[in-house]
Amino acid sequence: MKVYGVTGWKNAGKTGLMERLVAEFTARGLRVSTLKHAHHSFDVDHPGRDSHRHREAGAHQVMLGSANRWALMTELRGEAEPGLDALLSMMAPADLVLIEGWKRDRHPKIEAWRAQTANPLIAPEDPTIRAVASDTPLDTAGRPRFDLDDTAAIADFIAGELDL
Incomplete structure (x- = not known):
């Protein structure tokens, strides 16, 4: 599977860029999946739902299925968080x-960056960041820079990198 990351600090525009890239690549006829890292406790289930009750009772895995989608939830219950390769x-x-997300993993990435956050660029210290998408011109440590909203150009760059 070909993988490409979107990374950056909080509020840098990662999720919006991801949404636009999924739509762009899908419109180009590709089958696209996404994987998002959550740094905090999250839940896709809700108290009171049957599936939540199954998990609370101790189920290791709970699968929900319908005519529109299915989802598999796995409870780690103290086990180590699986790495990116295991999840892929x-x-x-x-x-x-x-x-x-997954800033520290070694897959190729584009860094999203917004001036209003005033965070430092990650790119100068990370050779896996191949380009920067920002809302303002800035020194990108020799990497290509794209306007954060120029989805087609960013998608073209990723497609070229991955030979899609």
Whole structure:
């Protein structure tokens, strides 16, 4: 599977860029999946729902299925968080998996950056960041810079990098 990441600090525009890239690559006829890292406790289930009750009772995995989608939740219950490679191995085949987060993993990435956050660029210290998408001109440590909203150009760059 071909993978490419979107990384950056909080409020840098990562999720919006991910949304636009998924739509762009899908419109180009690719099957696209996404994988997002959450740094905090999250839940896709809700107290009182049958599936939540199953999990609370101790189920290791709970699968929900319908005519529109299915989802599999796995409770770690103290086990180590699976790494990126382990999670990717559980995904169905796709032409492209876009990864949001996982700053420190070694897959190729584009960094999203917004001036209002005033965070330092990650790119100068990370050779896996191949380009920067920002809302203002800035020194990108020799990497290509794209306007954060120029989705087609960013998608073209990623497609070229991955030979899509």
